[in-house]
Amino acid sequence: MYTRVFFFFFRETVNPDFISACRFLNDHMDNMDNPNDDMRKALVVLFQHWFSAAAEEASEASRVAAYLKHVKKETPSLLAFLVNLADDNGNTVLHYSVSHCNYSIVSLLLDTGVSDVNIQNNSGFTAVMLASLTAPDGPGGMEVVRKLMELGNINIRSSKTGQTALHLAVRHGRVVMVRLLLSCGADANIQDIEGTTALMFASDRGHTHIARLLLERSQCDLALTDKRGQTALSIAMQGSHTDTATLLQAHAKARAL
Missing domain, CATH: 1.25.40.20 (Ankyrin repeat-containing domain)
Structure with a gap:
Protein backbone atom coordinates (compact mmCIF):
# COMPACT_ATOMS: atom_id res chain seq x y z
CA MET A 1 0.00 0.00 0.00
CA VAL A 117 -0.45 22.00 -34.78
CA ASN A 118 0.71 23.28 -38.17
CA ILE A 119 4.45 23.08 -37.42
CA GLN A 120 6.21 21.03 -40.10
CA ASN A 121 9.18 18.91 -39.14
CA ASN A 122 12.28 18.68 -41.32
CA SER A 123 10.56 16.09 -43.51
CA GLY A 124 7.66 18.45 -44.11
CA PHE A 125 5.17 16.60 -41.90
CA THR A 126 2.66 18.23 -39.57
CA ALA A 127 0.99 16.40 -36.70
CA VAL A 128 -2.16 16.11 -38.83
CA MET A 129 -0.17 14.44 -41.61
CA LEU A 130 1.31 11.96 -39.14
CA ALA A 131 -2.13 11.30 -37.69
CA SER A 132 -3.42 10.42 -41.15
CA LEU A 133 -1.05 7.46 -41.17
CA THR A 134 -2.21 6.06 -37.82
CA ALA A 135 -5.02 3.65 -37.03
CA PRO A 136 -6.78 4.55 -33.75
CA ASP A 137 -8.22 1.42 -32.17
CA GLY A 138 -11.06 3.07 -30.33
CA PRO A 139 -13.52 5.99 -30.29
CA GLY A 140 -11.42 7.92 -27.78
CA GLY A 141 -8.43 8.03 -30.07
CA MET A 142 -10.58 8.96 -33.05
CA GLU A 143 -12.08 11.90 -31.17
CA VAL A 144 -8.63 13.23 -30.30
CA VAL A 145 -7.54 12.90 -33.93
CA ARG A 146 -10.70 14.68 -35.05
CA LYS A 147 -9.98 17.52 -32.64
CA LEU A 148 -6.42 17.72 -33.97
CA MET A 149 -7.72 17.94 -37.53
CA GLU A 150 -10.26 20.59 -36.63
CA LEU A 151 -7.61 22.73 -34.95
CA GLY A 152 -5.07 22.44 -37.74
CA ASN A 153 -4.93 23.48 -41.36
CA ILE A 154 -6.08 20.21 -42.82
CA ASN A 155 -5.10 21.20 -46.35
CA ILE A 156 -1.59 22.42 -45.59
CA ARG A 157 0.92 21.08 -48.12
CA SER A 158 4.23 19.51 -47.17
CA SER A 159 7.17 21.80 -47.80
CA LYS A 160 9.03 18.84 -49.31
CA THR A 161 6.48 17.05 -51.51
CA GLY A 162 3.49 19.34 -51.67
CA GLN A 163 1.35 16.49 -50.35
CA THR A 164 -1.46 16.91 -47.84
CA ALA A 165 -2.70 14.62 -45.09
CA LEU A 166 -5.29 13.30 -47.53
CA HIS A 167 -2.61 12.34 -50.04
CA LEU A 168 -0.80 10.38 -47.34
CA ALA A 169 -3.89 8.61 -46.04
CA VAL A 170 -4.92 7.57 -49.55
CA ARG A 171 -1.43 6.36 -50.50
CA HIS A 172 -1.24 4.17 -47.41
CA GLY A 173 -4.80 2.85 -47.71
CA ARG A 174 -6.03 4.38 -44.45
CA VAL A 175 -9.75 4.21 -45.23
CA VAL A 176 -10.90 5.42 -41.80
CA MET A 177 -8.58 8.42 -41.96
CA VAL A 178 -9.64 9.27 -45.51
CA ARG A 179 -13.25 9.32 -44.33
CA LEU A 180 -12.38 11.49 -41.32
CA LEU A 181 -10.28 13.91 -43.37
CA LEU A 182 -13.07 14.37 -45.90
CA SER A 183 -15.58 15.01 -43.10
CA CYS A 184 -13.23 17.71 -41.78
CA GLY A 185 -13.06 19.48 -45.15
CA ALA A 186 -10.02 17.98 -46.88
CA ASP A 187 -9.70 19.20 -50.47
CA ALA A 188 -9.37 16.21 -52.81
CA ASN A 189 -8.25 18.34 -55.75
CA ILE A 190 -5.02 19.64 -54.26
CA GLN A 191 -2.05 18.53 -56.37
CA ASP A 192 1.42 17.76 -55.02
CA ILE A 193 4.65 18.90 -56.70
CA GLU A 194 4.19 16.16 -59.32
CA GLY A 195 0.62 17.23 -60.00
CA THR A 196 -0.80 14.14 -58.32
CA THR A 197 -4.18 14.31 -56.59
CA ALA A 198 -5.56 12.01 -53.90
CA LEU A 199 -7.75 10.31 -56.53
CA MET A 200 -4.70 9.69 -58.71
CA PHE A 201 -2.96 8.00 -55.80
CA ALA A 202 -6.02 5.82 -55.22
CA SER A 203 -6.03 4.93 -58.92
CA ASP A 204 -2.32 4.15 -58.91
CA ARG A 205 -2.63 1.84 -55.91
CA GLY A 206 -5.91 0.26 -57.01
CA HIS A 207 -7.68 1.43 -53.85
CA THR A 208 -11.16 1.22 -55.36
CA HIS A 209 -13.00 1.69 -52.07
CA ILE A 210 -11.04 4.83 -51.31
CA ALA A 211 -11.61 6.12 -54.84
CA ARG A 212 -15.33 5.64 -54.29
CA LEU A 213 -15.15 7.60 -51.02
CA LEU A 214 -13.36 10.46 -52.75
CA LEU A 215 -15.86 10.56 -55.60
CA GLU A 216 -18.92 10.38 -53.37
CA ARG A 217 -17.81 12.73 -50.57
CA SER A 218 -15.86 15.39 -52.42
CA GLN A 219 -15.96 17.33 -55.66
CA CYS A 220 -13.18 15.46 -57.45
CA ASP A 221 -12.16 16.99 -60.76
CA LEU A 222 -11.73 13.97 -63.03
CA ALA A 223 -10.15 16.12 -65.74
CA LEU A 224 -7.11 17.12 -63.68
CA THR A 225 -3.77 15.90 -65.03
CA ASP A 226 -0.41 15.40 -63.40
CA LYS A 227 2.88 16.65 -64.80
CA ARG A 228 3.00 13.66 -67.15
CA GLY A 229 -0.40 14.52 -68.56
CA GLN A 230 -2.15 11.59 -66.90
CA THR A 231 -5.61 11.63 -65.39
CA ALA A 232 -6.84 9.40 -62.57
CA LEU A 233 -8.55 7.20 -65.17
CA SER A 234 -5.49 6.80 -67.38
CA ILE A 235 -3.40 5.96 -64.30
CA ALA A 236 -5.88 3.26 -63.25
CA MET A 237 -5.94 1.80 -66.75
CA GLN A 238 -2.17 1.84 -67.05
CA GLY A 239 -1.90 -0.05 -63.76
CA SER A 240 -4.53 -2.60 -64.87
CA HIS A 241 -6.75 -1.69 -61.94
CA THR A 242 -9.93 -2.65 -63.75
CA ASP A 243 -12.36 -2.11 -60.88
CA THR A 244 -11.02 1.39 -60.19
CA ALA A 245 -11.06 2.30 -63.89
CA THR A 246 -14.64 1.07 -64.25
CA LEU A 247 -15.68 3.17 -61.24
CA LEU A 248 -14.07 6.29 -62.67
CA GLN A 249 -15.64 5.74 -66.07
CA ALA A 250 -19.07 5.32 -64.50
CA HIS A 251 -18.72 8.57 -62.55
CA ALA A 252 -17.48 10.42 -65.62
CA LYS A 253 -20.50 9.25 -67.62
CA ALA A 254 -22.90 10.13 -64.81
CA ARG A 255 -21.53 13.66 -64.59
CA ALA A 256 -21.76 14.08 -68.34
CA LEU A 257 -25.53 13.43 -68.32
Missing part, protein backbone atom coordinates in the same frame (compact mmCIF):
# COMPACT_ATOMS: atom_id res chain seq x y z
CA TYR A 2 2.62 2.55 1.07
CA THR A 3 4.97 1.48 -1.71
CA ARG A 4 2.27 2.02 -4.29
CA VAL A 5 1.39 5.47 -2.94
CA PHE A 6 5.05 6.48 -2.82
CA PHE A 7 5.62 5.31 -6.40
CA PHE A 8 2.61 7.28 -7.62
CA PHE A 9 3.82 10.42 -5.85
CA PHE A 10 7.34 10.00 -7.17
CA ARG A 11 6.14 9.45 -10.71
CA GLU A 12 4.08 12.64 -10.69
CA THR A 13 6.86 14.82 -9.22
CA VAL A 14 8.37 17.35 -11.61
CA ASN A 15 12.17 17.19 -11.78
CA PRO A 16 13.80 19.98 -9.72
CA ASP A 17 16.32 20.75 -12.49
CA PHE A 18 13.43 21.31 -14.88
CA ILE A 19 11.78 23.65 -12.40
CA SER A 20 14.98 25.67 -11.99
CA ALA A 21 15.47 25.89 -15.76
CA CYS A 22 11.89 27.11 -16.22
CA ARG A 23 12.30 29.83 -13.62
CA PHE A 24 15.60 30.99 -15.10
CA LEU A 25 14.31 31.08 -18.67
CA ASN A 26 11.09 32.74 -17.59
CA ASP A 27 13.16 35.61 -16.20
CA HIS A 28 15.05 35.93 -19.49
CA MET A 29 12.29 35.51 -22.06
CA ASP A 30 13.22 38.80 -23.75
CA ASN A 31 16.63 37.37 -24.65
CA MET A 32 15.41 34.02 -25.96
CA ASP A 33 16.38 34.87 -29.55
CA ASN A 34 19.95 35.60 -28.51
CA PRO A 35 20.70 33.34 -25.52
CA ASN A 36 23.92 33.57 -23.53
CA ASP A 37 25.77 30.54 -22.16
CA ASP A 38 23.66 30.30 -19.01
CA MET A 39 20.46 30.41 -21.06
CA ARG A 40 21.75 27.74 -23.42
CA LYS A 41 22.47 25.46 -20.47
CA ALA A 42 18.97 26.06 -19.12
CA LEU A 43 17.48 25.37 -22.55
CA VAL A 44 19.31 22.05 -22.74
CA VAL A 45 17.96 21.05 -19.33
CA LEU A 46 14.45 22.13 -20.30
CA PHE A 47 14.62 20.23 -23.59
CA GLN A 48 16.03 17.03 -22.11
CA HIS A 49 13.53 16.74 -19.29
CA TRP A 50 10.52 17.77 -21.39
CA PHE A 51 11.22 15.35 -24.22
CA SER A 52 12.16 12.59 -21.82
CA ALA A 53 8.88 13.03 -19.97
CA ALA A 54 6.57 13.57 -22.93
CA ALA A 55 8.04 12.36 -26.24
CA GLU A 56 8.93 8.74 -25.54
CA GLU A 57 6.79 5.83 -26.68
CA ALA A 58 6.34 4.83 -23.04
CA SER A 59 5.58 8.38 -21.82
CA GLU A 60 2.60 8.59 -19.47
CA ALA A 61 -0.10 11.23 -19.60
CA SER A 62 -0.10 11.66 -15.82
CA ARG A 63 3.54 12.70 -15.83
CA VAL A 64 3.06 15.06 -18.79
CA ALA A 65 0.06 16.57 -17.03
CA ALA A 66 2.20 17.24 -13.97
CA TYR A 67 4.83 19.07 -16.05
CA LEU A 68 2.20 21.12 -17.88
CA LYS A 69 0.40 21.97 -14.66
CA HIS A 70 3.60 23.20 -13.08
CA VAL A 71 4.52 25.42 -16.03
CA LYS A 72 0.99 26.84 -16.29
CA LYS A 73 1.02 27.73 -12.61
CA GLU A 74 4.60 28.88 -12.03
CA THR A 75 5.87 30.15 -15.42
CA PRO A 76 2.82 30.56 -17.70
CA SER A 77 4.66 32.79 -20.18
CA LEU A 78 6.92 29.82 -20.95
CA LEU A 79 4.07 27.41 -21.79
CA ALA A 80 3.79 28.06 -25.54
CA PHE A 81 7.56 27.95 -25.92
CA LEU A 82 7.75 24.60 -24.13
CA VAL A 83 4.85 22.95 -25.94
CA ASN A 84 6.16 24.00 -29.36
CA LEU A 85 9.82 23.26 -28.67
CA ALA A 86 11.32 21.19 -31.51
CA ASP A 87 14.31 18.87 -31.69
CA ASP A 88 17.01 18.81 -34.38
CA ASN A 89 14.62 17.00 -36.73
CA GLY A 90 11.96 19.65 -36.29
CA ASN A 91 9.72 17.35 -34.27
CA THR A 92 7.75 18.65 -31.31
CA VAL A 93 6.33 16.51 -28.54
CA LEU A 94 3.04 16.64 -30.46
CA HIS A 95 4.71 15.02 -33.49
CA TYR A 96 6.07 12.21 -31.33
CA SER A 97 2.86 11.67 -29.37
CA VAL A 98 0.84 11.36 -32.56
CA SER A 99 3.38 8.96 -34.09
CA HIS A 100 3.25 6.82 -30.93
CA CYS A 101 -0.57 6.93 -30.97
CA ASN A 102 -0.35 8.29 -27.42
CA TYR A 103 -3.66 10.09 -27.74
CA SER A 104 -3.98 10.93 -24.05
CA ILE A 105 -0.84 13.06 -24.31
CA VAL A 106 -1.99 14.54 -27.63
CA SER A 107 -5.20 15.57 -25.89
CA LEU A 108 -3.28 17.25 -23.05
CA LEU A 109 -1.16 19.21 -25.51
CA LEU A 110 -4.18 20.37 -27.50
CA ASP A 111 -5.99 21.38 -24.31
CA THR A 112 -3.22 23.85 -23.46
CA GLY A 113 -4.57 26.06 -26.24
CA VAL A 114 -1.05 27.06 -27.31
CA SER A 115 0.02 24.05 -29.38
CA ASP A 116 0.88 25.04 -32.95
Whole structure:
Protein backbone atom coordinates (compact mmCIF):
# COMPACT_ATOMS: atom_id res chain seq x y z
CA MET A 1 0.00 0.00 0.00
CA TYR A 2 2.62 2.55 1.07
CA THR A 3 4.97 1.48 -1.71
CA ARG A 4 2.27 2.02 -4.29
CA VAL A 5 1.39 5.47 -2.94
CA PHE A 6 5.05 6.48 -2.82
CA PHE A 7 5.62 5.31 -6.40
CA PHE A 8 2.61 7.28 -7.62
CA PHE A 9 3.82 10.42 -5.85
CA PHE A 10 7.34 10.00 -7.17
CA ARG A 11 6.14 9.45 -10.71
CA GLU A 12 4.08 12.64 -10.69
CA THR A 13 6.86 14.82 -9.22
CA VAL A 14 8.37 17.35 -11.61
CA ASN A 15 12.17 17.19 -11.78
CA PRO A 16 13.80 19.98 -9.72
CA ASP A 17 16.32 20.75 -12.49
CA PHE A 18 13.43 21.31 -14.88
CA ILE A 19 11.78 23.65 -12.40
CA SER A 20 14.98 25.67 -11.99
CA ALA A 21 15.47 25.89 -15.76
CA CYS A 22 11.89 27.11 -16.22
CA ARG A 23 12.30 29.83 -13.62
CA PHE A 24 15.60 30.99 -15.10
CA LEU A 25 14.31 31.08 -18.67
CA ASN A 26 11.09 32.74 -17.59
CA ASP A 27 13.16 35.61 -16.20
CA HIS A 28 15.05 35.93 -19.49
CA MET A 29 12.29 35.51 -22.06
CA ASP A 30 13.22 38.80 -23.75
CA ASN A 31 16.63 37.37 -24.65
CA MET A 32 15.41 34.02 -25.96
CA ASP A 33 16.38 34.87 -29.55
CA ASN A 34 19.95 35.60 -28.51
CA PRO A 35 20.70 33.34 -25.52
CA ASN A 36 23.92 33.57 -23.53
CA ASP A 37 25.77 30.54 -22.16
CA ASP A 38 23.66 30.30 -19.01
CA MET A 39 20.46 30.41 -21.06
CA ARG A 40 21.75 27.74 -23.42
CA LYS A 41 22.47 25.46 -20.47
CA ALA A 42 18.97 26.06 -19.12
CA LEU A 43 17.48 25.37 -22.55
CA VAL A 44 19.31 22.05 -22.74
CA VAL A 45 17.96 21.05 -19.33
CA LEU A 46 14.45 22.13 -20.30
CA PHE A 47 14.62 20.23 -23.59
CA GLN A 48 16.03 17.03 -22.11
CA HIS A 49 13.53 16.74 -19.29
CA TRP A 50 10.52 17.77 -21.39
CA PHE A 51 11.22 15.35 -24.22
CA SER A 52 12.16 12.59 -21.82
CA ALA A 53 8.88 13.03 -19.97
CA ALA A 54 6.57 13.57 -22.93
CA ALA A 55 8.04 12.36 -26.24
CA GLU A 56 8.93 8.74 -25.54
CA GLU A 57 6.79 5.83 -26.68
CA ALA A 58 6.34 4.83 -23.04
CA SER A 59 5.58 8.38 -21.82
CA GLU A 60 2.60 8.59 -19.47
CA ALA A 61 -0.10 11.23 -19.60
CA SER A 62 -0.10 11.66 -15.82
CA ARG A 63 3.54 12.70 -15.83
CA VAL A 64 3.06 15.06 -18.79
CA ALA A 65 0.06 16.57 -17.03
CA ALA A 66 2.20 17.24 -13.97
CA TYR A 67 4.83 19.07 -16.05
CA LEU A 68 2.20 21.12 -17.88
CA LYS A 69 0.40 21.97 -14.66
CA HIS A 70 3.60 23.20 -13.08
CA VAL A 71 4.52 25.42 -16.03
CA LYS A 72 0.99 26.84 -16.29
CA LYS A 73 1.02 27.73 -12.61
CA GLU A 74 4.60 28.88 -12.03
CA THR A 75 5.87 30.15 -15.42
CA PRO A 76 2.82 30.56 -17.70
CA SER A 77 4.66 32.79 -20.18
CA LEU A 78 6.92 29.82 -20.95
CA LEU A 79 4.07 27.41 -21.79
CA ALA A 80 3.79 28.06 -25.54
CA PHE A 81 7.56 27.95 -25.92
CA LEU A 82 7.75 24.60 -24.13
CA VAL A 83 4.85 22.95 -25.94
CA ASN A 84 6.16 24.00 -29.36
CA LEU A 85 9.82 23.26 -28.67
CA ALA A 86 11.32 21.19 -31.51
CA ASP A 87 14.31 18.87 -31.69
CA ASP A 88 17.01 18.81 -34.38
CA ASN A 89 14.62 17.00 -36.73
CA GLY A 90 11.96 19.65 -36.29
CA ASN A 91 9.72 17.35 -34.27
CA THR A 92 7.75 18.65 -31.31
CA VAL A 93 6.33 16.51 -28.54
CA LEU A 94 3.04 16.64 -30.46
CA HIS A 95 4.71 15.02 -33.49
CA TYR A 96 6.07 12.21 -31.33
CA SER A 97 2.86 11.67 -29.37
CA VAL A 98 0.84 11.36 -32.56
CA SER A 99 3.38 8.96 -34.09
CA HIS A 100 3.25 6.82 -30.93
CA CYS A 101 -0.57 6.93 -30.97
CA ASN A 102 -0.35 8.29 -27.42
CA TYR A 103 -3.66 10.09 -27.74
CA SER A 104 -3.98 10.93 -24.05
CA ILE A 105 -0.84 13.06 -24.31
CA VAL A 106 -1.99 14.54 -27.63
CA SER A 107 -5.20 15.57 -25.89
CA LEU A 108 -3.28 17.25 -23.05
CA LEU A 109 -1.16 19.21 -25.51
CA LEU A 110 -4.18 20.37 -27.50
CA ASP A 111 -5.99 21.38 -24.31
CA THR A 112 -3.22 23.85 -23.46
CA GLY A 113 -4.57 26.06 -26.24
CA VAL A 114 -1.05 27.06 -27.31
CA SER A 115 0.02 24.05 -29.38
CA ASP A 116 0.88 25.04 -32.95
CA VAL A 117 -0.45 22.00 -34.78
CA ASN A 118 0.71 23.28 -38.17
CA ILE A 119 4.45 23.08 -37.42
CA GLN A 120 6.21 21.03 -40.10
CA ASN A 121 9.18 18.91 -39.14
CA ASN A 122 12.28 18.68 -41.32
CA SER A 123 10.56 16.09 -43.51
CA GLY A 124 7.66 18.45 -44.11
CA PHE A 125 5.17 16.60 -41.90
CA THR A 126 2.66 18.23 -39.57
CA ALA A 127 0.99 16.40 -36.70
CA VAL A 128 -2.16 16.11 -38.83
CA MET A 129 -0.17 14.44 -41.61
CA LEU A 130 1.31 11.96 -39.14
CA ALA A 131 -2.13 11.30 -37.69
CA SER A 132 -3.42 10.42 -41.15
CA LEU A 133 -1.05 7.46 -41.17
CA THR A 134 -2.21 6.06 -37.82
CA ALA A 135 -5.02 3.65 -37.03
CA PRO A 136 -6.78 4.55 -33.75
CA ASP A 137 -8.22 1.42 -32.17
CA GLY A 138 -11.06 3.07 -30.33
CA PRO A 139 -13.52 5.99 -30.29
CA GLY A 140 -11.42 7.92 -27.78
CA GLY A 141 -8.43 8.03 -30.07
CA MET A 142 -10.58 8.96 -33.05
CA GLU A 143 -12.08 11.90 -31.17
CA VAL A 144 -8.63 13.23 -30.30
CA VAL A 145 -7.54 12.90 -33.93
CA ARG A 146 -10.70 14.68 -35.05
CA LYS A 147 -9.98 17.52 -32.64
CA LEU A 148 -6.42 17.72 -33.97
CA MET A 149 -7.72 17.94 -37.53
CA GLU A 150 -10.26 20.59 -36.63
CA LEU A 151 -7.61 22.73 -34.95
CA GLY A 152 -5.07 22.44 -37.74
CA ASN A 153 -4.93 23.48 -41.36
CA ILE A 154 -6.08 20.21 -42.82
CA ASN A 155 -5.10 21.20 -46.35
CA ILE A 156 -1.59 22.42 -45.59
CA ARG A 157 0.92 21.08 -48.12
CA SER A 158 4.23 19.51 -47.17
CA SER A 159 7.17 21.80 -47.80
CA LYS A 160 9.03 18.84 -49.31
CA THR A 161 6.48 17.05 -51.51
CA GLY A 162 3.49 19.34 -51.67
CA GLN A 163 1.35 16.49 -50.35
CA THR A 164 -1.46 16.91 -47.84
CA ALA A 165 -2.70 14.62 -45.09
CA LEU A 166 -5.29 13.30 -47.53
CA HIS A 167 -2.61 12.34 -50.04
CA LEU A 168 -0.80 10.38 -47.34
CA ALA A 169 -3.89 8.61 -46.04
CA VAL A 170 -4.92 7.57 -49.55
CA ARG A 171 -1.43 6.36 -50.50
CA HIS A 172 -1.24 4.17 -47.41
CA GLY A 173 -4.80 2.85 -47.71
CA ARG A 174 -6.03 4.38 -44.45
CA VAL A 175 -9.75 4.21 -45.23
CA VAL A 176 -10.90 5.42 -41.80
CA MET A 177 -8.58 8.42 -41.96
CA VAL A 178 -9.64 9.27 -45.51
CA ARG A 179 -13.25 9.32 -44.33
CA LEU A 180 -12.38 11.49 -41.32
CA LEU A 181 -10.28 13.91 -43.37
CA LEU A 182 -13.07 14.37 -45.90
CA SER A 183 -15.58 15.01 -43.10
CA CYS A 184 -13.23 17.71 -41.78
CA GLY A 185 -13.06 19.48 -45.15
CA ALA A 186 -10.02 17.98 -46.88
CA ASP A 187 -9.70 19.20 -50.47
CA ALA A 188 -9.37 16.21 -52.81
CA ASN A 189 -8.25 18.34 -55.75
CA ILE A 190 -5.02 19.64 -54.26
CA GLN A 191 -2.05 18.53 -56.37
CA ASP A 192 1.42 17.76 -55.02
CA ILE A 193 4.65 18.90 -56.70
CA GLU A 194 4.19 16.16 -59.32
CA GLY A 195 0.62 17.23 -60.00
CA THR A 196 -0.80 14.14 -58.32
CA THR A 197 -4.18 14.31 -56.59
CA ALA A 198 -5.56 12.01 -53.90
CA LEU A 199 -7.75 10.31 -56.53
CA MET A 200 -4.70 9.69 -58.71
CA PHE A 201 -2.96 8.00 -55.80
CA ALA A 202 -6.02 5.82 -55.22
CA SER A 203 -6.03 4.93 -58.92
CA ASP A 204 -2.32 4.15 -58.91
CA ARG A 205 -2.63 1.84 -55.91
CA GLY A 206 -5.91 0.26 -57.01
CA HIS A 207 -7.68 1.43 -53.85
CA THR A 208 -11.16 1.22 -55.36
CA HIS A 209 -13.00 1.69 -52.07
CA ILE A 210 -11.04 4.83 -51.31
CA ALA A 211 -11.61 6.12 -54.84
CA ARG A 212 -15.33 5.64 -54.29
CA LEU A 213 -15.15 7.60 -51.02
CA LEU A 214 -13.36 10.46 -52.75
CA LEU A 215 -15.86 10.56 -55.60
CA GLU A 216 -18.92 10.38 -53.37
CA ARG A 217 -17.81 12.73 -50.57
CA SER A 218 -15.86 15.39 -52.42
CA GLN A 219 -15.96 17.33 -55.66
CA CYS A 220 -13.18 15.46 -57.45
CA ASP A 221 -12.16 16.99 -60.76
CA LEU A 222 -11.73 13.97 -63.03
CA ALA A 223 -10.15 16.12 -65.74
CA LEU A 224 -7.11 17.12 -63.68
CA THR A 225 -3.77 15.90 -65.03
CA ASP A 226 -0.41 15.40 -63.40
CA LYS A 227 2.88 16.65 -64.80
CA ARG A 228 3.00 13.66 -67.15
CA GLY A 229 -0.40 14.52 -68.56
CA GLN A 230 -2.15 11.59 -66.90
CA THR A 231 -5.61 11.63 -65.39
CA ALA A 232 -6.84 9.40 -62.57
CA LEU A 233 -8.55 7.20 -65.17
CA SER A 234 -5.49 6.80 -67.38
CA ILE A 235 -3.40 5.96 -64.30
CA ALA A 236 -5.88 3.26 -63.25
CA MET A 237 -5.94 1.80 -66.75
CA GLN A 238 -2.17 1.84 -67.05
CA GLY A 239 -1.90 -0.05 -63.76
CA SER A 240 -4.53 -2.60 -64.87
CA HIS A 241 -6.75 -1.69 -61.94
CA THR A 242 -9.93 -2.65 -63.75
CA ASP A 243 -12.36 -2.11 -60.88
CA THR A 244 -11.02 1.39 -60.19
CA ALA A 245 -11.06 2.30 -63.89
CA THR A 246 -14.64 1.07 -64.25
CA LEU A 247 -15.68 3.17 -61.24
CA LEU A 248 -14.07 6.29 -62.67
CA GLN A 249 -15.64 5.74 -66.07
CA ALA A 250 -19.07 5.32 -64.50
CA HIS A 251 -18.72 8.57 -62.55
CA ALA A 252 -17.48 10.42 -65.62
CA LYS A 253 -20.50 9.25 -67.62
CA ALA A 254 -22.90 10.13 -64.81
CA ARG A 255 -21.53 13.66 -64.59
CA ALA A 256 -21.76 14.08 -68.34
CA LEU A 257 -25.53 13.43 -68.32
